[in-house]
Amino acid sequence: MKMWSGRFRQPLDPxxxxxxxxxxxxxxxxxxxxxxxxxxxxxxxxxxxxxxxxFGLIVAALNExxxxxxxxxxxxxxxxxxxxxxxxxxxLVALVGETGKKLHSGRSRxxxxxxxxxxxxxxxVDDLRALLGxxxxxxxxxAAEVKTVVMxxxxxxxxxxxxxxxxxxxxxxxxFFRDGERLLDCRERANECPLGSGAVxxxxxxxxRELVSRALGFTRPTANSMDxxxxxxxxxxxxxxxxxxGVHLSRWAEEFILFATQExxxxxxxxAYSTGSSAMPQKQNPDALELIRGKSxxxxxxxxxxxxxxxxxxxxxxxDMQETQEPLFEAAATAGHxxxxxxxFMRQVKFNQQRMKTACESGFMNAMAAATYLARRGxxxxxxxxxxxxxxxxxVLQDCELEQLSLDELREFSPAFEADVYKQLxxxxxxxxxxxxxxxxxxxxxxxxxxxREKLATMQxxxxxxx
Numbered sequence: 001m002k003m004w005s006g007r008f009r010q011p012l013d014p015x016x017x018x019x020x021x022x023x024x025x026x027x028x029x030x031x032x033x034x035x036x037x038x039x040x041x042x043x044x045x046x047x048x049x050x051x052x053x054x055f056g057l058i059v060a061a062l063n064e065x066x067x068x069x070x071x072x073x074x075x076x077x078x079x080x081x082x083x084x085x086x087x088x089x090x091x092l093v094a095l096v097g098e099t100g101k102k103l104h105s106g107r108s109r110x111x112x113x114x115x116x117x118x119x120x121x122x123x124x125v126d127d128l129r130a131l132l133g134x135x136x137x138x139x140x141x142x143a144a145e146v147k148t149v150v151m152x153x154x155x156x157x158x159x160x161x162x163x164x165x166x167x168x169x170x171x172x173x174x175x176f177f178r179d180g181e182r183l184l185d186c187r188e189r190a191n192e193c194p195l196g197s198g199a200v201x202x203x204x205x206x207x208x209r210e211l212v213s214r215a216l217g218f219t220r221p222t223a224n225s226m227d228x229x230x231x232x233x234x235x236x237x238x239x240x241x242x243x244x245x246g247v248h249l250s251r252w253a254e255e256f257i258l259f260a261t262q263e264x265x266x267x268x269x270x271x272a273y274s275t276g277s278s279a280m281p282q283k284q285n286p287d288a289l290e291l292i293r294g295k296s297x298x299x300x301x302x303x304x305x306x307x308x309x310x311x312x313x314x315x316x317x318x319x320d321m322q323e324t325q326e327p328l329f330e331a332a333a334t335a336g337h338x339x340x341x342x343x344x345f346m347r348q349v350k351f352n353q354q355r356m357k358t359a360c361e362s363g364f365m366n367a368m369a370a371a372t373y374l375a376r377r378g379x380x381x382x383x384x385x386x387x388x389x390x391x392x393x394x395x396v397l398q399d400c401e402l403e404q405l406s407l408d409e410l411r412e413f414s415p416a417f418e419a420d421v422y423k424q425l426x427x428x429x430x431x432x433x434x435x436x437x438x439x440x441x442x443x444x445x446x447x448x449x450x451x452x453r454e455k456l457a458t459m460q461x462x463x464x465x466x467x
Contacts, residue, residue: 021081021082021083022082023078023081023082023084023086025325025329026084026113026116027087028120029119030065030066030076030084030087030088031066032115033088034088035216036119036216037058037088039215040103040195040212041055041062042212043195043209043211044105044106046211047106047205047206049106050102050103054102058099058100058102058103061091061092061096061100062088062092064095065088065092085112089101106198106205107195107196107203108197108199108200108229110200110229110317111194112195113321114194114231115193115195117325117328118190118193118194121186121235121328122187122217124238124332125187125190126187126466127336128183128335128336128339129184131336131340131343132179132339133180133456133460134339134340135176136452139169139176140169140173140452140453142349143169143173143452144166146165146351147164147445147446148166149164149165149166149351149353149357150162150165150356150427151163151168151266152360152365153168153440159363160365161368162365162431163431164445166445167445170449170452172248172252176245177455177459179244179245182244186237187466189234189237190237191217191218192218192219192221192222192228193213193218193221194221194222194228195207195213195221196209196221196225197228197229198225200316200317201225201226209221225316226315226316227315227316229316230313230315230316230318232306232324235306235324236306238328238331239303239306240303242332242335243300245299245335246295246296246297246299249293249296250293250296252292252342253289253292253293256345257286257290257293264359266351266355266356267351268352269284270350271284273344274287274288288345292342296338298330298331299331299335302327302331302334306328309321309323309324360427361401364392364395364401366401366402366403366424366425366426366427367388367392369425370402370421371384371387372384372424372433373421374388377418379416390413391405391409394409394413403422407419
């Protein structure tokens with residue numbers, strides 16, 4: 001029997017009945033539905049709606065449903081259950097009879113699904129932050145390992161200046177760390193309890209909403225019943241955050257894909273995260289990275305689906321909101337898989353250090369250092385820029401590097417050049433001249449690594465308080 005069938009004289013069209021069911025996917029929420037039901041039962045007992053004995057029966061039955069669902073294959077194969085709420089009520093009544101029907105007193109499925117989804121978002125954030133922490137730790141470990149290794153930095157995909165490889169990896173650390181902060185921010189706003197909101201205007205029984213909220217670990221009850229039953233901002237915020245995370249993962253993957261090509265050859269792909277070609281025996285393809293890059297599009301698609309499903313809905317609950325669940329579930333699952341693969345890849349990838357250093361020794365990557373040298377000797381930087389640019393033109397014609405020009409040749413462009421300029425044009429000194437907080441000078445990167453370790457430890461401690 002449906003939870004709402006008393007009003008109707010005719011059965012549902014069979015195709016529509018099957019099509020409108022959400023249990024095939026919202027069964028993922030079973031443990032949250034059981035937790036919320038236990039908390040609601042507490043409120044019913046406190047309000048005198050169920051006796052202590054009935055409360056004991058209901059909670060024991062709810063626990064049994066959870067235990068059986070974990071142990072018995074096929075337990076959730078219920079073709080009649082309309083949704084997870086209907087499933088739990090059916091099983092509860094089967095276990096404790098009429099007493100089970102009391103559990104729905106003073107509540108609505110509208111507030112139940114809002115509560116279950118908030119609990120799902122809260123747990124998803126905790127799980128994703130743990131996975132993100134693993135990736136951040138892998139980035140820091142590898143950055144420490146290649147602390148003094150140099151590589152080209154690029155703008156417009158053209159070689160720009162030398163940079164410490166550790167500094168490059170720390171750039172991704174900062175990206176992903178911001179994602180972790182956004183997830184935590186999302187969790188804090190999601191952590192309010194809708195139970196007691198009823199279908200739209202609040203519960204019809206004197207339920208202790210603070211009691212229920214505390215029982216489920218929420219910070220507070222929601223402030224408005226209409227908002228609580230129709231709000232999906234918490235789902236949007238999580239998927240929005242995951243879309244940004246997906247973009248960051250995609251950028252990271254794209255750069256490693258480029259650097260794995262024979263044209264760059266800065267890295268060697270780990271075989272555990274690569275595949276071959278069915279036609280070309282020599283191939284080692286970066287499929288793990290390409291899938292991360294591709295699956296970021298799926299997360300962005302989930303974000304668009306959520307936004308579009310909600311954008312035209314009047315207050316309060318509408319059945320359209322059923323369509324917000326699968327994009328939420330899929331975005332969280334996809335992001336989790338991507339983070340696991342990214343962390344594993346990051347720990348195994350090999351950096352081809354000599355190739356990276358060699359790439360820094362050509363292409364005039366010391367040109368800005370040369371201009372800086374002139375600026376420190378009193379030449380206005382705009383003029384110094386023009387001087388070095390003309391010297392580069394001469395090098396292009398002579399097929400040589402700046403440091404290969406003689407001092408007399410350099411002085412053709414500016415008398416401010418002295419013999420000590422050549423020392424400033426070495427890769428080591430080009431790196432050292434970027435001696436500002438956030439720069440790639442070696443001691444600045446050393447400090448940045450230490451600070452990043454401290455930030456990660458703080459993040460992991462915060463995760464521990466929520467686990």
